Amino acid sequence: TPVTPDFSLSNSGAFTLIRPLNYNVVPKYNFIVTATDNGGNNDTTSVEIVVQDFDNLNPFFSHSLYQAVVPENQDGDLSEIRPEPIKAQDGDTGINMTITYSITSVSPSDYQANFNIDADTGVLTVVTSFDREEMDSSEISVNIK
Structure with a gap:
C-alpha cells in the first residue's frame, strides 16, 4: 500500500x-x-x-549584490568582481534551459553605452572607458531569463 x-x-x-x-x-x-x-x-x-521536472522555477543570482573596482581610463572585462563573477543558475534540475543575461539599467544613465554584458556568460565589460572626475561610481542592474 x-x-x-x-x-x-x-x-x-x-x-x-x-x-x-x-x-x-x-x-x-x-x-x-x-x-x-x-x-x-x-x-x-x-x-x-x-517524477519528471519541468521548467517551473525562475533562475536566480548566486548573490544579490556584486561589486567591482574599475581603474580610470581602462576598458575590458571586469575581472575583479566581488564576491565572485556574476553568476545565475536555474532552479530546475536537469532542464538545462539557457540563462540569458542583459543590462536593464545603468546609473547615471548617460553611461549606459559604456557597459556591456555577455548574454551567455554574464561577463561584464567596460566598452568605453571613463574619467573618474566625470563619474566616480555607477550602479548597473542586470536581468536574467
Whole structure:
C-alpha cells in the first residue's frame, strides 16, 4: 500500500494519481507491493516512480549584490568582481534551459553605452572607458531569463 497521499493502489494493482506531483518536493517514489491470493500465497515486487521536472522555477543570482573596482581610463572585462563573477543558475534540475543575461539599467544613465554584458556568460565589460572626475561610481542592474 502506498504510504503517501499522492497515490492510491487498486485491487487490480493499478496506481492512481490522487494529486499533481511536484518534482521539487519529491523527485522519486519507491514502493514495495505485495500481491496476496485467497489461499494466502503472496509475492512482492518493487515499484519506482520517477517524477519528471519541468521548467517551473525562475533562475536566480548566486548573490544579490556584486561589486567591482574599475581603474580610470581602462576598458575590458571586469575581472575583479566581488564576491565572485556574476553568476545565475536555474532552479530546475536537469532542464538545462539557457540563462540569458542583459543590462536593464545603468546609473547615471548617460553611461549606459559604456557597459556591456555577455548574454551567455554574464561577463561584464567596460566598452568605453571613463574619467573618474566625470563619474566616480555607477550602479548597473542586470536581468536574467
